[in-house]
Amino acid sequence: MHHFQDLATAFTKKFDVDHFPAEPQTLYGPNRYFIGLGGKRIRPVMCLMGNELFEEILPDAWLVSNAIELFHNFTLIHDDIMDHAPLRRGMQTVHEKFGESTALLAGDVMLVAAYDYLNKVSGKYVFAINSLFNQTARQVCEGQQLDMDFEKRGDVKLDEYLHMITLKTSVLIAASLKMGAIIGGAGERNQNLLYEFGKKLGLAFQVQDDYLDAFGDPEKFGKKPGGDILSNKKTFLQIHALENTTGSEKKRLLELIAGNESNKVEETIAIYKSSGVDQWAESLKEKYIEEAYKHLDDIAVLSIRKKPLKELADFLLNRDH
């Protein structure tokens, strides 16, 4: 069994091959550029860890890990087009550097490359893996569409936001773990428990992400706080605040969202604090972590095998214990 850092190193090394033909360079160069920007490679490592929870890592898990990472990069390239994002990991996005049409096509062909890895999976698992992969890919697209739909609405409820975040973020984490479990020979019950663990982990991570944007330590966090507030992004914080403030506080919050006042970030954060959004978010994150761990605990393997997954969760969720 391996620590996730060791698996991340091993994956990064194995993934460092050319996934595309040489020509046309105008199509594949942009994909090489984007993959070269790096990333934490969390999702493919989760597939490897899902496998190793039950069995030594098998060759199929490496194939599926490649597919997952290519899929994730495909979604980032296309999301960046939709979000008109100029930067990704501090570098130009594909559409900024190479134009929107090429970014669109480069993403398309990245998805095809992902499927080509999946096609090489052993016959025993290929149907189950592809079914879950397709379901997940569909859900991730649905999540992105809902995210765009919500941008135009001022009345998004917490359960709608939860549903969107689950699709857009959590299911890929959950499915990465489950695909590993399938390859590792896990029974259906264990597969599904691991999937639920991943889903809750994804939600806890998103709550934390939203929380840190408003309340994170700028030194530790590495970027100026309030980016989500400035761009009026729907977050756990904004939605809870809108649902739980009343009277003049709610009125002021709506004014701040509608306008671009110079103290928008500071005053929004002040309202979040006075209405207890920060504490609510902290306890919501803890709730999801507990639920995640409960599912992990229920998986019928020796608890020592679960240690690397717990370490990864603690690392992602910034927990020191």
Added chain:
Amino acid sequence: MHHFQDLATAFTKKFDVDHFPAEPQTLYGPNRYFIGLGGKRIRPVMCLMGNELFEEILPDAWLVSNAIELFHNFTLIHDDIMDHAPLRRGMQTVHEKFGESTALLAGDVMLVAAYDYLNKVSGKYVFAINSLFNQTARQVCEGQQLDMDFEKRGDVKLDEYLHMITLKTSVLIAASLKMGAIIGGAGERNQNLLYEFGKKLGLAFQVQDDYLDAFGDPEKFGKKPGGDILSNKKTFLQIHALENTTGSEKKRLLELIAGNESNKVEETIAIYKSSGVDQWAESLKEKYIEEAYKHLDDIAVLSIRKKPLKELADFLLNRDH
């Protein structure tokens, strides 16, 4: 054995199901709209005919036909974004009607739906079918990228154009036939002959398409001639004319391409005629037809089985005999 018209009718009926979940309607509605615009459904029918050349049509061929048609529609939705096309089949394109971001995502999830049909193919063929499908999808993307690259260049040679058109148009026709042949149990030699038949058929069809834009009968053709000339599209005609005119004729042709003179279409067509481009194109089309038929003739099945494919080719290539 069936005529292609009968298979087209049967396919259209079978394809008329909902390929997508109900929600979110904002994502799947656009896909239903686009599929509802119809189309000749040539490629899926070719898959069925490729199967029936060797064997009764099997359930797998219907699955693959669905995948092919969804893939083709995915490419159209994304190509329309890249080409800024306002209309498709006389109706608004997806990005015109629903916005670019939704069109991008709708195309993505259409491709995923195509792969989900492929995943249901019997274990015996699933690897071969997916391999060919992935290779073809990659090539179609490459063709589209080359097409965009060529738009920026004035020195595209005939062999480069041929390569681009082969990727962008011919390989999907060829692969549709071959996927049917694989399911029909054809041997490798027969599969490859059918693939080459499809490739040459695709080229002949493209030559005809380019030819009709300049020389077609407007009454029969249903649209004003010269659309390609007005938009400076690279065509067999333009490239051959640029390679085979000299002196003042070539100079004038380059001026016409660079400008937007009121008689651009008429004068370009006049140069095409005086430099013999029309006859060259007609004989090039005949050459590809002959090569296509030679490959079809070489396939080792009773010639009566080839009749529907010959009829389809004659129909597509406007031949009355």
